[in-house]
Amino acid sequence: MKYFENRTIWVTGASSGIGEGLVQHLSKIKCNLIISARRKEELDRVKSENQHLAHIEVLPLDLADGPSLEAKVREAEAIFGGVDILFNNGGISQRDKVINTSMEVQRQIMEVNYFGTIALSKYVLPGMLERGFGHHVAVTSAVGIISTPLRSGYSASKHAVHGFYDALRAEHHDNGIKVTLILPGYVNTKISYNALMGDGSKQNTLDKAQAAGLTVDQLVRRLLRSVAKQKEESYIGGLKEVFGIYMKRFFPGIFSILVRKMPVT
Template sequence: MNLQNKTIWLTGASSGIGEALAKQLSTLGVNLILSSRRKEELERVKSTCQHQERIAILPLDLMKSDEFDAKVKLALEAFGQVDILINNGGRSQRSLVKDTKLQVDRDLMEVNYFGSVGLTKAILPHMLSRGSGHFVVVTSLTGIFGTPYRSGYAASKHALHGFFDSLRAELEDSGIKVTIAAPGFVKTNVSVNAFTGDGSSLGSMDDAQAHGLTPEACAKVIISAMSKEKREVYIGRESYGAYVKRFLPGLFAKMIKKAKVR
């Protein structure tokens, strides 16, 4: 796919992988719609991008699905159409199952799963009417295999894989593509903002995250996969875990319980 002159709607655009995606995409001759909860941070990201006249700011809270239809209308008004929706927004977790309140699991599903699914469903009629479109969903390698301290997060990411695999099977022949991008550790503030067992934020970057892939390197792989219309891509040195789990599940079980995921 040639991305030039495409209109791309990007959630979770105010930091981390989303910010890196925004900066790199802005160099490719596209129209960008940047969304996250924090308008001031979106404005900051926009100020660091190229071709700012082709960038629209659209604040969006993924936990407020009742606002999605109105947000889609505003997105379509910005540039007349949306060719690609990148579902990148979400939140992580750092807590053991035994210490995690059920409400934390619900909140993780609400923002990570229902947020992306709800926005996808809201924009889908527009893409169907045009006979083309592309959904890109940034999940995680924990959407392939669960790890300690990520039970609710892994569940939400597994759910995304199930939903978007089904969506692809239903719509691929109609001209609508789906790309699932599953990164491992990326050096962002995702662990700083992660839910702990009582719902508060962790407030610090864990060692695994601190030694992860740069957001810029991750964004480059995602854009490449999107351009090539790949169905799924694993990102980072931890990707080998997906293959070990598939072909050597007993070995994987021994490995993952000792994995340094914090």
């Protein structure tokens, strides 16, 4: 896609799932690509499997390590001389009731999904403003608008992300800064395997709803088209998830009844 050509693009969460899917597609475009996640060995694998037109560099980071993130942004900017497009894709999910979920787990989810995400955007923003262009892409979730059972912390973190990026968009619209919020529904990734239970352990199973969702390739193709069109929000999922977003917006009372019986695992 022309929009991404000759840009410097940074993808977090790039070692698996949607992030890896983004690398697979963007690597076929002539651009500079920085890929980040916690596991360097997995990032090296992704790089080796996607040697196409893009120039790919690996930059490991941990979104939960807040004090390290400003330095990581400076490292990213130094690689190619700045960041044009930031795909904030890293995160963790949750599968437990409020009563069973410790406050430590709630804080852990917020640290990664909210604070880690917005820190990268905040620290790349000055450089983008200097160059007069920047595009922040936050891959959030349909639960950034609707909340379902077993995802109190996850949903709260995504609601918070929406609030931050809506403000960022309004503040710097006239400075060449773009913001796109991507709201996937169910996507067949391993996110449910790594989803946190109330005690901090991993669920280690694939949700039926997740298994029946979009493939990563289907999602990423639609995601990149939305970003190239500079859409502010894009709802990408099955009929039930997208319908749920509009139902919540226009008929919140009815949605409240329906969501109580919604199959969410």
